[in-house]
Amino acid sequence: MPTTRNLLYKMNMNTCCSVTLADGQTTNVLLADDIYDLSAHLSEYGNNVLWVLDGNTARLIRPLPTPRVILEPGESAKNWRGTERILRAAVEEGMARDGRFIGFGGGVICDMTAFAASLYMRGCRLTLVPTTLLAMVDASLGGKTAIDFMGGKNLVGTFYPAQDVLICCDTLKSLSDKEFLNGLAEVIKHALLAQDEELYRMLLLKKHQIMGRDPAVLRNLVELSLKVKQSYIERDPKETLGIRQALNLGHTFGHALESCGRFTTWSHGAAVAWGTCRALEAGEKLGITDQRYASGATKLFAMYGYDIDYRIGRGDWQLFRQSLLKDKKKQDGLVRFVLLEKQGKPVLTTIELKLLQNLVISSPI
Numbered sequence: 131m132p133t134t135r136n137l138l139y140k141m142n143m144n145t146c147c148s149v150t151l152a153d154g155q156t157t158n159v160l161l162a163d164d165i166y167d168l169s170a171h172l173s174e175y176g177n178n179v180l181w182v183l184d185g186n187t188a189r190l191i192r193p194l195p196t197p198r199v200i201l202e203p204g205e206s207a208k209n210w211r212g213t214e215r216i217l218r219a220a221v222e223e224g225m226a227r228d229g230r231f232i233g234f235g236g237g238v239i240c241d242m243t244a245f246a247a248s249l250y251m252r253g254c255r256l257t258l259v260p261t262t263l264l265a266m267v268d269a270s271l272g273g274k275t276a277i278d279f280m281g282g283k284n285l286v287g288t289f290y291p292a293q294d295v296l297i298c299c300d301t302l303k304s305l306s307d308k309e310f311l312n313g314l315a316e317v318i319k320h321a322l323l324a325q326d327e328e329l330y331r332m333l334l335l336k337k338h339q340i341m342g343r344d345p346a347v348l349r350n351l352v353e354l355s356l357k358v359k360q361s362y363i364e365r366d367p368k369e370t371l372g373i374r375q376a377l378n379l380g381h382t383f384g385h386a387l388e389s390c391g392r393f394t395t396w397s398h399g400a401a402v403a404w405g406t407c408r409a410l411e412a413g414e415k416l417g418i419t420d421q422r423y424a425s426g427a428t429k430l431f432a433m434y435g436y437d438i439d440y441r442i443g444r445g446d447w448q449l450f451r452q453s454l455l456k457d458k459k460k461q462d463g464l465v466r467f468v469l470l471e472k473q474g475k476p477v478l479t480t481i482e483l484k485l486l487q488n489l490v491i492s493s494p495i
């Protein structure tokens with residue numbers, strides 16, 4: 131029987147979207163009004179669950195739910211060992227296929243919990259509760275699961291969409307500014323890929339509320355951002371048609387920059403912001419991107435404090451180039467960059483090395 135609290139929850143918590151992915155699998159995304167809404171919904175799952183958290187997100191719930199696995203925070207835990215810990219705990223709890231894994235954390239916890247859920251008894255139930263902005267607008271939706279393997283990021287993984295994604299923007303209050311900006315770069319990227327300008331305008335007009343983490347504004351921001359991701363992944367659920375690839379806007383440049391900094395100097399979001407600006411610039415030089423649009427979008431990133439004018443030194447070029455050549459999303463041996471014609475109009479294209487050098491090196495030869 132549902133409790134009064136649960137009934138209350140049902141009235142408050144709004145379904146943000148229902149996303150249909152490969153093989154007709156559906157993910158229901160729910161936006162909670164506040165932490166009470168969220169916990170009421172979580173309590174509805176009953177006892178047949180296994181919680182996966184990290185050392186930081188475990189501090190966000192009191193009392194700590196059981197049974198649970200608490201992993202080390204951060205990317206270094208995204209490996210087989212962590213996956214095995216989750217699977218072992220499920221076996222020890224005697225969970226059957228109708229058991230549910232609940233991943234409560236950032237993108238690392240979401241990716242790992244989903245990966246483990248896809249393996250356990252060939253697939254058990256899965257709920258993700260993303261607690262970073264990046265995980266809310268990106269990692270929790272779309273069915274991609276992964277762990278890092280032999281030095282390769284996300285090298286081993288599966289497609290396994292969560293049945294439910296529960297989002298509560300109140301959890302963002304404890305997130306560091308650095309992690310917040312990490313996710314915000316993906317939100318701005320979504321704003322450029324959107325078919326309309328609502329998210330773009332919101333970012334232009336509500337910087338103060340966004341940076342002040344106003345829950346109502348963040349809720350709206352997350353919802354609009356998710357709808358953009360939804361529109362790309364539903365048309366190309368397994369990334370085979372070149373549509374979903376548009377979501378990599380800024381990532382090929384960004385990843386190469388991260389590798390030049392040995393993945394310590396640049397945060398992912400800062401590198402994506404920089405990379406998106408390089409993609410806009412490349413588009414201008416190739417006559418693909420509308421100049422006024424490129425200039426406005428670049429200013430939007432600058433407005434949120436991203437270092438978009440940075441250029442690598444000549445000495446870093448080989449490392450940068452090698453990283454580009456290793457790009458996982460190459461086709462027929464060619465790296466394809468996502469550029470933008472204008473708002474919501476991505477194009478995939480190759481770029482000649484000479485132009486690449488001019489775009490990214492501080493004083494090319």
Ligand SMILES: NC(=O)c1ccc[n+]([C@@H]2O[C@H](COP(=O)([O-])OP(=O)(O)OC[C@H]3O[C@@H](n4cnc5c(N)ncnc54)[C@H](O)[C@@H]3O)[C@@H](O)[C@H]2O)c1
Nearest residue numbers: 186203204236237238261262264265268269274301304305
């Ligand atoms: N599956 C996908 O489609 C997809 C998409 C994008 C990114 N990803 C993956 O997501 C990962 C990055 O995610 P991330 O940026 O969320 O990193 P993360 O999960 O490592 O979280 C960043 C840090 O914030 C902490 N944290 C999380 N929530 C918090 C909160 N509410 N308050 C305080 N601290 C909190 C974490 O403990 C961690 O230290 C990468 O592994 C990336 O590959 C996956």
